[in-house]
Amino acid sequence: MQALQTLSIQKPETVAQAIALHRAGESRYLAGGTDLVPNLRRNIQKAQTLIDVSGLAELRGIHAGEQSLRIGAGVTLESLCEDATVRARAPLLAKAASLVAGPTHRICATVGGNLMQDTRCYFYNQSDWWRTTNEYCMKCEGDTCRVAPKSERCYACYSGDLAPALLALGAEADIAGPTGARREPIAALFADDGMRHLKLAPGDLLISIDVPLEAGWTADYEKLRIRGAIDFPLAGIAVALKRDGDRIAGLRVACTGLNSYPGLVSGLDALIGQKPDEAFHAALDKAVRKEIQPMASTLVAAGYRRRVAAGLARRLVERLYAAAA
Amino acid sequence: MVSRKGSGDMNQNTKRILRIQVNGRWREDAVADNQLLLDYLREQLYLTGTKRGCDGGECGACTVLVDGRPRLACCTFAVAVEGCHVETIESQSQDGRLSPLQQAFHEKLGAQCGFCTPGMVMAAEGLLRRNPHPTEAEIREALGGNLCRCTGYVKIVESVQAACGAEKNADEKMEERA
Missing domain, CATH: 3.30.43.10 (Uridine Diphospho-n-acetylenolpyruvylglucosamine Reductase, domain 2)
Incomplete structure (x- = not known):
């Protein structure tokens, strides 16, 4: 380098x-x-x-309230994994944080940095000479997307692990900027564009995350990666589920590593109140596949990541449903 | 007090005096803002035991300890560790005697080509200070970010176990059972 x-x-x-x-x-x-x-x-x-x-002191600390958890943007991922309150009251976040990169990264990497990380692509995250020989790409110094040459947009992939967990939990972000402070849902921070995936104004700084603690919900996260010990997600799915008797009373599915933004799977409303039978899973499979658009931005085939994403969603729903019995 | 150094001429690397403890000794050096801890250690202090591997935070060869915790020197600015205690592989041996970890890596053949070894030893040192008696799973987890291209992972894990006496404990258990 x-x-x-x-x-x-x-x-x-x-x-x-x-x-x-x-x-x-x-x-x-x-x-x-x-x-x-x-x-x-x-x-x-x-x-x-x-x-x-x-x-900055304002970015530090994890504070647990009755209804929610406030996590400073400067909290390290290791602190998030090890915090007793987070592990007890939002175990999904601790698990997602524990799956980020390697242990040495987690000692200094922060919640805010993980959430706001740059999008990634095989043709982008390369040395200067590598990119020179490949005539650069749209996201940096070039004019063509190497993943989809006819495309007008960049398909670099968002690869944060915390974002899907925060989306599944319905978290919100506190942001300070030149125009003042504001609170926004996590989903509102991201756009479907590999080059400008953050909807932040210049100077905006993430201060903290507010995670609601809803009773009766269980949640989990799994990711596909090449190196099991340290790698970005090639497909990551977080599921939050609420069970009522033998029916599903609430369901949120969020994905990462599959689009230029971390997204909540839409169209799940029709599944609320149903039992997780084959028809349910067929509809869930369809909804997940509709939401995601993995491209050839990694060395792992997009079609495989698509199948894994749908498979992970099913696996997590089945596991959480059984555990909530 | 807000530092506005370098807000003038951007064509020059601004330097500042960095006060830092390296391997137990306090020192002050003029360091450019864009200088990474790895470059500072290797090129300014000639502590070349810390290796430049992938140079992108993927291999762990540059692992050093900052205030006792492992840190990737290739992803850390030197000025970011101002006032901290940085320990490199050179701090391990004392008066010409190998540290328990170094001795164990030597005896258990934990080093093959040796390029990943400084990072492995420092990551293991960081683990043993927090957890003097780790399980094998904990050792593998702590070394998860350290890549060995000779793929000698089994010997590396055995070396760390030997260093913390885990193997000795296992032998004692065997004797007890016998």
Whole structure:
């Protein structure tokens, strides 16, 4: 990898200072750096100044309330995995965090960084000389999407593990920015575009995540990856399920690694109130396949990832349904 | 106090004085903002035991300890560990004597080509400080981010077990059973 571009690092002491330091097109926020630094080395993301937010007190801490859990964006994934409250009251989040990358990454990688990570593609996450010989791609310095050459858009894939878990739990994000603070559902942060997958304004900084704690729901997450110990999801499915007697009273299915955004599977309303029989699973299979659009952005065939995604959804629903008996 | 260093001429790497403890010794060095911990250790301090492997956080060869916890030096800016205690593979042996982990890697053939070994030893050191008697599963989990292209994982896990006395305990159990 080539030498790092010239840049300066600024260390603000408050969120307000961090936002005031931000310059559109020049600055990037830096926390754990496990996603950003390799991208800077590969020259696929650029910055003249990095604003180190890892020391900001406002981004720290996990606070449990009666109805919800507040998780600071600067909480490390290791802390999230090991936190007793999270493990007891939102085990899905602890599990999803435990499946991110390797243990050394999780020590410094943060919740905010994982959620806001860049989209990935085989033709994008490569060294400069690799991309030169392949005439670059639409997402960085080129003009054609190497995955879908006739396409007008980029199909780089969102590969965060926390996002589907947060979507399945119905979490919301607290964001501070130059125009003030606001709260948005997780789904509203993302767009179906590999190049501009975050719907954030310049200078916006994720402060914390608010996870509602709903009684009676169980949830789980599974992912497909090549290296079992450390890898991005090729297909990841999170399911939250509520069982009432022998029927399913509530169901949320979210996916990652399959689109340019982490998405909630739509069209599941018709399945509420049903028993998970073959007709149910056929409809679930159809709904999952309709939501996802895996492309040739990884070395694993898109058709296989599609089949795995549907299979994981079924497996998780069956497991959670049985466990909730 | 907000640091606005480098907000002027962007064509020059801004440098600042980095106060840092490396292998037990405090030092101060002029370090550019864009300098990674790996480059600082290898090229400025000549501590070349820490290896540059994939250079992208995928192989763990550059693992060092920052305040006792494993950290990927290739994904960490040097100025980000200001005031911290950084330990590299060079801190393991004392007065010419190998550390228990190094001795175990030597005796149990935990090193083949040896390129991943500094990262493996430091990741294992980080584990043993938190958990002096890990199970095999815990060792495999802790070394999950460290890649050995000689694929000598069995010997590496055995080395870590030997270093923490797990194997000795197993032998003792065998004797007890006999």
